[in-house]
Amino acid sequence: MAKLYGSKYFKIYLPQIVDSQVDFCLVGRKRLNKNKIRFSLSETNISKWSNPSYVGKLSMYKTPRGLKFKVQASTSPGHPFD
Numbered sequence: 001m002a003k004l005y006g007s008k009y010f011k012i013y014l015p016q017i018v019d020s021q022v023d024f025c026l027v028g029r030k031r032l033n034k035n036k037i038r039f040s041l042s043e044t045n046i047s048k049w050s051n052p053s054y055v056g057k058l059s060m061y062k063t064p065r066g067l068k069f070k071v072q073a074s075t076s077p078g079h080p081f082d
Contacts, residue, residue: 023041
């Protein structure tokens with residue numbers, strides 16, 4: 001996947017869990033100097049705006065004890081996991 005404006009893109013391959021599963025890959029994008037990673041089921045559209053394949057994001061925060069992670073899943077209508 002190509003880098004765009006300093007963003008890093010990566011793929012996470014998912015094992016099949018149920019017979020009806022049709023998506024086997026999550027695509028992630030981490031923008032330069034940002035503390036969150038956005039996930040989508042589509043390689044061509046990763047932003048959350050009007051994207052039915054948007055899955056959610058992982059935010060990272062610095063604390064005195066280390067890093068704290070926060071996961072937010074999408075609950076948009078028509079979402080593949082609804």
